[in-house]
Amino acid sequence: MAERLKPEDRAAAMQALTGWHMVENREAIAKTYRFKDFIDAFGFMARVAIVSEKIDHHPEWSNVYRTVEVTLTTHDAGGLTELDMKLATEMDRLAG
Amino acid sequence: MAERLKPEDRAAAMQALTGWHMVENREAIAKTYRFKDFIDAFGFMARVAIVSEKIDHHPEWSNVYRTVEVTLTTHDAGGLTELDMKLATEMDRLAG
Numbered sequence: 001m002a003e004r005l006k007p008e009d010r011a012a013a014m015q016a017l018t019g020w021h022m023v024e025n026r027e028a029i030a031k032t033y034r035f036k037d038f039i040d041a042f043g044f045m046a047r048v049a050i051v052s053e054k055i056d057h058h059p060e061w062s063n064v065y066r067t068v069e070v071t072l073t074t075h076d077a078g079g080l081t082e083l084d085m086k087l088a089t090e091m092d093r094l095a096g
Numbered sequence: 097m098a099e100r101l102k103p104e105d106r107a108a109a110m111q112a113l114t115g116w117h118m119v120e121n122r123e124a125i126a127k128t129y130r131f132k133d134f135i136d137a138f139g140f141m142a143r144v145a146i147v148s149e150k151i152d153h154h155p156e157w158s159n160v161y162r163t164v165e166v167t168l169t170t171h172d173a174g175g176l177t178e179l180d181m182k183l184a185t186e187m188d189r190l191a192g
Contacts, residue, residue: 038145038148038149038154039149042141042142042145042149045141046138046142046145049134049138049142052134053134053135053138058134058160058161059159060158060159060160061158061159062156062157062158062159063156063157063158064154064156065154
């Protein structure tokens with residue numbers, strides 16, 4: 001099972017990400033993606049869904065037309081782990 | 097453009113739907129779907145996405161693993177229209 005990141009490792013991992021922020025009152029990270037239209041937004045979600053299932057780590061996310069809001073945390077670990085950083089990195093790659 | 101439903105038409109349309117409820121403080125309807133797992137939940141979303149784009153009417157929705165929460169309203173009309181009832185009916189069919 002993935003272990004919670006130490007504060008210094010979490011800080012370093014956050015430095016390597018762009019556009020992600022810590023969620024208030026919760027050990028989680030979040031980002032809002034905006035696309036050209038619904039097709040682009042849902043196309044992104046479909047790509048992420050496949051990767052999520054493959055690595056067995058899934059986002060909390062919502063979609064309104066061309067906007068996708070994502071929150072990542074590792075429920076089993078009660079906070080942020082390498083899995084969240086890995087999925088965040090993959091999402092940025094898939095949104096690119 | 098779709099016109100807002102009259103209260104009596106809205107009530108009749110709601111009667112024909114199962115598991116949908118009016119949202120508080122907003123002219124919108126909502127439903128929570130629960131599936132077996134993420135693959136089933138996202139498979140449902142993919143089917144709905146295609147129908148949504150086809151009828152040019154899109155849900156506000158969120159997903160956490162096997163749960164999909166949906167809210168429908170017609171922003172352009174400032175409330176509920178036939179489009180929402182049509183999409184709700186389609187979603188129930190696609191979830192079945």
